[in-house]
Amino acid sequence: MRIVEFDRIKEAVCAMCGQAACDLPDDVLEALKNARQKEHSELGREFFDQYLQNSEIARKERLPLCQDTGFAVFFIKMGSEVMIDHGTVSEAVNAGVREGYKKFFLRKSIVADPLFERKNTFDNTPAVIHLEQVPGDKLHITLAPKGGGSENMSALRMLKPSEGRQGVVDFVVNAVTSAGGNPCPPTIVGVGIGGTMEYAAYMAKKALLRKAGEHSSDDRYAQLEAEILEKINASGVGPQGLGGEITALAVNIEFHPCHLASMPVAVNLNCHTARHAEVEL
Amino acid sequence: MKKVLHTPFSESDIRALKAGDRVVLSGTVYTGRDAAHKRLCAMLDNGETLPVDLAGQAIYFVGPCPAPPGRPIGSAGPTTSGRMDAYSPRIIRQCGLRAMIGKGDRGEGVKEAMKEAGCVYFAATGGAGALIANSIIEAEVVAFDDLGPEAIYKLELKELPLVVAIDAEGNSLY
Incomplete structure (x- = not known):
């Protein structure tokens, strides 16, 4: 022992x-810088510039992001x-x-x-x-x-297994786009598929911890992540919900065995200030 | 071009603003979130005088972080405005509120009241609380101290960057 x-x-x-409150993780910072290059909306780019400025002020002046x-x-x-x-x-x-x-x-x-x-x-x-x-x-x-604004835009549905892949895509895309500017887009979208009702929600939250830029190790789910991300970003919601190409930075899916009658799907959103810190003792 | 604005506002100041305008705002504003709005509306129900005079003023939907030593306030970005939709129409119509500052879209009831009374909705940048704190030069709690971060603060702004998200004609960027 x-x-x-x-x-x-x-x-x-x-x-x-x-x-965690003051230092935006490097992977999130990198994702924001990359996303700014892809954003065509002038206002959207102004928001990205403010996010980057904000992270510098927070880090230097030790103010929460x-x-x-x-x-x-x-x-x-x-x-x-x-x-x-x-x-x-x-x-x-x-x-x-x-x-x-x-x-x-x-x-x-x-x-x-x-x-x-x-x-x-x-x-x-x-x-x-x-x-x-x-x-x-x-x-x-x-x-x-976890901030309340993004948490409030969470969604969970017990889909019928017959709704399949398309059912998952539609549910997740709709959850993110109908949230509009409320969760402080661009968001990181955590998705939990399978398990029980509460386990799907747990996986959706856990999925938010994945480093930006990493994809599911299962190719089928990695492709699903890419397809959902593309559809979300085609919605035009944009940074702060005020229009643009970048509504989400990443879609991260976690999955788990589930009951033969069920297909739970949970969505948990993290704002662009996706904070985390870790330590090993 | 950014429009330079200062509180308090007249109706014509507000009606001159168009959705999409970039603005820098200075002057006094009051904070308020759902818990404070709920109390303000309860006071209106009881015919009591409100602890702050909101005529011509702006409410910023924010619950700031505590002030670290040597600063007037901690991080202070906007909260989701939709939670105030149940209360805002009444505050606009009955108290003469001219502007709201927050993030995210507003409901139809709020837009109706804004058009009718002449009120604008500014979007502040959600998640940029440290940057915004640098545009706040004074802060003091003026009501509902027991609500902690949800108390009403009187803030003195210096050139806070905002966007007109919904104007007084109901035009919206959302």
Whole structure:
């Protein structure tokens, strides 16, 4: 067994909160620069220039890229030989979020009750934590802060298997284009196909973590990604929904075995400020 | 060419703007998101005086990050305006609001009120919160402090770049 200290997890998470909020990952930056070259709309290009300027200011002045510093969503791979000296991984992560959102002046965006009081918890907890056990003695933590504007444009449908490939294309393209400017396009489109209802949604979110420019390792799904991306970008929604060629930067599909009666499809969008940070302890 | 604008606005200032115009805006604006709008409308229902006078003014749909030391405000980009569609027509008609700043399309009810009363909708750049923060030179909470980031702030803008997304004739870039 290998002991990982509670405080070490907490401190790592705290640092990641600041890093994720202020430093746009290089792959996203590169994708934005490439997309700007392809954008013909004059206004669209102005928006791309502002995105790039924004990322420079955020990095240099340590200001969050976006005021919506998000729901703190974690994907954690915990080695089966890892033990924490006290408490649980969830407690350590929440302690790190509480400290990080305060220390780096990030917005606290979580309300305690979704329907009635909607009172802010004022420390951005609780985080959403997806925990997976893997072989080995390492603890791998990925933080993907998720803004509300893009999250609100999510979609899920239990398609009939007979609707097939075309059914998936139509559903995803429609979800993205009908979202218009709300999710801050150009977006990264996460798609989960298969599994159960909640597992499809989980895959759609997980798909957002893929590095920009990487495609599905399965050729059939990689082709599907390309076709959906082309159709989305032919819609003319454009940057900020104000017209142009580039509505999405990437379409990332994850898939999973499913019930013989079902074909769940979930869509989760990430704004152009596609933030994530990771650490291995 | 960018049009240089300063708040407060007259009706003729607003009716002269056309969808697609690039603008730089300076002067005082008030922030407000759905929670603040809901309270403002409840106060109107009860015949109470609102904590801010919105006549001729602009509301910026934003919930900013806390101000780091030495700065008036943290990151401060626009939120999705559609969530205010339930409240905006009333604020426009009853309070004399002349401009809204946000991101994303607006509903028909909002556009009707904008045409009728003379109000414009500016798009700020969603996801450019750090850049926008550099156009905000002063900030103070003026109402609903308990709402945290959703409180009403009074902001002093200096040359904030915007686009007229929907004008007072109902022409829209969306």
